[in-house]
Amino acid sequence: MEEITFRIAPESKVRKKPSFLKPWMSIKYLFKKPVTIKIPYESLEPAKDYRGFHTLNWKTCIGCNMCGQICPARAIEMTWIEVDGKVEKRPHPKVDYGRCTFCQFCVDVCPTNALGFAESYMLTTEWKDEELQLFDWVPIPPETFREIQESRRDWRFPVERIKFNKETKEVTYYLKNGEEFKFKILGYGLKPPAAAKPKPAAKPAAKSVEKKEEPKAEKKEAPAKPEEKKE
Amino acid sequence: MIETALKALFILLYATFVGFMFMGIIRIVTARIHRRVGPPIYQPILDTIKLLSKKSNITHGLIYDFGILYAVGATVLAVMFIPLGNVGVLRAYGDLILITFLLEIPMLGIMFAAMSSGNPWAGIGAQRALLTLLAIQVPLGFAIVALAEYYGTFSTYQIVMAQQTMGWSIAHLPLLLAAIAYDLVLQAMFGKEPFDIMIAPGEISLGPMVEFGGKHMGLLNIQHAIALFAETLFFSNIFLGGGVVTAFASPILNTIASLGVLLVKQVAVLLVATFMAAIFPRFTIDQAAKFYWKWPTIIAALGAILASL
Numbered sequence: 359m360e361e362i363t364f365r366i367a368p369e370s371k372v373r374k375k376p377s378f379l380k381p382w383m384s385i386k387y388l389f390k391k392p393v394t395i396k397i398p399y400e401s402l403e404p405a406k407d408y409r410g411f412h413t414l415n416w417k418t419c420i421g422c423n424m425c426g427q428i429c430p431a432r433a434i435e436m437t438w439i440e441v442d443g444k445v446e447k448r449p450h451p452k453v454d455y456g457r458c459t460f461c462q463f464c465v466d467v468c469p470t471n472a473l474g475f476a477e478s479y480m481l482t483t484e485w486k487d488e489e490l491q492l493f494d495w496v497p498i499p500p501e502t503f504r505e506i507q508e509s510r511r512d513w514r515f516p517v518e519r520i521k522f523n524k525e526t527k528e529v530t531y532y533l534k535n536g537e538e539f540k541f542k543i544l545g546y547g548l549k550p551p552a553a554a555k556p557k558p559a560a561k562p563a564a565k566s567v568e569k570k571e572e573p574k575a576e577k578k579e580a581p582a583k584p585e586e587k588k589e
Numbered sequence: 590m591i592e593t594a595l596k597a598l599f600i601l602l603y604a605t606f607v608g609f610m611f612m613g614i615i616r617i618v619t620a621r622i623h624r625r626v627g628p629p630i631y632q633p634i635l636d637t638i639k640l641l642s643k644k645s646n647i648t649h650g651l652i653y654d655f656g657i658l659y660a661v662g663a664t665v666l667a668v669m670f671i672p673l674g675n676v677g678v679l680r681a682y683g684d685l686i687l688i689t690f691l692l693e694i695p696m697l698g699i700m701f702a703a704m705s706s707g708n709p710w711a712g713i714g715a716q717r718a719l720l721t722l723l724a725i726q727v728p729l730g731f732a733i734v735a736l737a738e739y740y741g742t743f744s745t746y747q748i749v750m751a752q753q754t755m756g757w758s759i760a761h762l763p764l765l766l767a768a769i770a771y772d773l774v775l776q777a778m779f780g781k782e783p784f785d786i787m788i789a790p791g792e793i794s795l796g797p798m799v800e801f802g803g804k805h806m807g808l809l810n811i812q813h814a815i816a817l818f819a820e821t822l823f824f825s826n827i828f829l830g831g832g833v834v835t836a837f838a839s840p841i842l843n844t845i846a847s848l849g850v851l852l853v854k855q856v857a858v859l860l861v862a863t864f865m866a867a868i869f870p871r872f873t874i875d876q877a878a879k880f881y882w883k884w885p886t887i888i889a890a891l892g893a894i895l896a897s898l
């Protein structure tokens with residue numbers, strides 16, 4: 359058998375002699391320019407495709423809940439939405455940034471590329487309940503998000519304030535560019551909520567979703583369980 | 590009488606303000622060596638104001654409060670004895686031993702307060718501080734003896750005046766040795782890095798200071814500022830020729846000039862201490878004791894012997 363020699367750096371080459379004078383060399387940095395980013399005055403550009411907040415194309419999301427299943431933090435919940443008096447046929451994912459780890463698995467797994475992300479990463483609020491609403495949103499369409507991001511370039515959450523009216527279930531996003539983004543949340547989960555049913559226009563659509571959705575959901579849930587056990 | 594009181598007040602205010610600036614300088618210089626920007630120079634003042642305006646103050650009894658006041662009082666008293674250019678309240682009585690002693694008293698005051706808090710970290714910190722205090726006595730004593738032997742007097746003011754005619758102390762070899770030893774001791778007196786064993790942030794979570802908060806910590810900050818001023822001032826006075834300027838006709842101009850000269854010298858002392866603090870890691874307490882009883886003692890003893898020849 360061929361002999362193998364492992365190369366090991368000898369002790370004498372690795373060990374240095376302690377010195378009293380050498381530490382004084384570091385005083386040279388006193389006269390060099392500090393390597394600092396003065397944050398309120400200068401800003402740092404995040405890398406392209408830095409994993410930030412999500413965007414969602416409401417037109418192409420098919421409500422398949424793939425994102426909800428892969429999410430390691432269970433941050434995604436399907437939400438039934440009514441825009442301008444019309445119930446959306448499919449549920450859309452709602453992301454909870456209190457739990458999200460920004461792994462962007464949900465973006466990779468989305469079959470229609472409806473879910474995306476932008477580079478914005480800053481979201482700070484006070485402890486007040488109404489401000490904490492900001493952490494829980496149905497992501498806005500990518501064009502709007504990008505537009506706000508490009509115009510401000512402060513890498514902050516594009517929504518200033520989220521108002522949720524408990525009675526009418528109406529949600530208003532006050533976007534940073536001054537626009538308002540309104541819709542109603544009818545319910546959560548994979549099954550269409552009762553509120554979506556009585557409307558004659560939405561009825562057939564909602565039912566078909568129900569038929570398709572339920573068996574799918576059950577199938578998906580079954581293989582998901584052993585995964586949970588592994589964790 | 591009133592004039593003396595005004596003078597004392599001036600010295601106190603000046604010492605506090607300059608001391609805070611020194612603390613700011615330390616932070617900026619340390620930051621620059623780390624290639625950071627650092628806080629603005631008046632940051633320690635803001636810190637102290639914040640601490641003094643805290644709502645809740647914990648106290649553990651009379652000694653806990655008294656120890657802090659004792660430390661502040663001793664530092665203020667020390668400043669009064671050290672000649673500050675040609676302003677001085679008690680400078681005629683400011684002999685070397687008294688000032689050296691007064692500069693160490695604050696540490697005892699802090700120990701009082703720390704020990705009465707009953708926190709084990711504070712206890713460890715106090716032990717370490719007392720051992721450091723013990724260790725620095727030997728080189729410090731020799732340095733003082735060398736000075737007294739060389740000039741034939743214990744009075745700080747007379748030493749300053751003698752340097753006016755004979756040149757700075759550090760220009761003479763025996764006193765240069767004493768100055769080197771004293772500078773190493775200063776590091777421990779400031780509580781700066783190679784010998785900041787009693788404070789040891791990160792090692793014993795601030796040591797004696799662990800229990801202090803609010804007003805106690807604010808007062809300690811003030812004490813630290815004045816102590817920085819006093820220690821650098823004392824060093825500049827006995828080794829760097831003090832600052833008595835008599836070049837101008839008007840006494841006020843003379844005073845301002847001498848304060849300015851002193852300030853430059855003090856900042857020089859401070860910068861050396863800051864550099865050492867920024868580039869050397871902390872000693873353990875046994876290493877520090879061994880160190881002080883070895884090199885500074887040998888150097889200072891050599892200086893004392895040379896001075897008496």
Ligand code: SF4
Nearest residue numbers: 419420422423425468
């Ligand atoms: S995986 Fe994509 S299409 Fe499916 S629900 Fe999530 S966002 Fe919509």
Ligand code: SF4
Nearest residue numbers: 429458459461462464
């Ligand atoms: S980024 Fe990761 S943690 Fe956040 S919602 Fe998507 S899958 Fe869940």
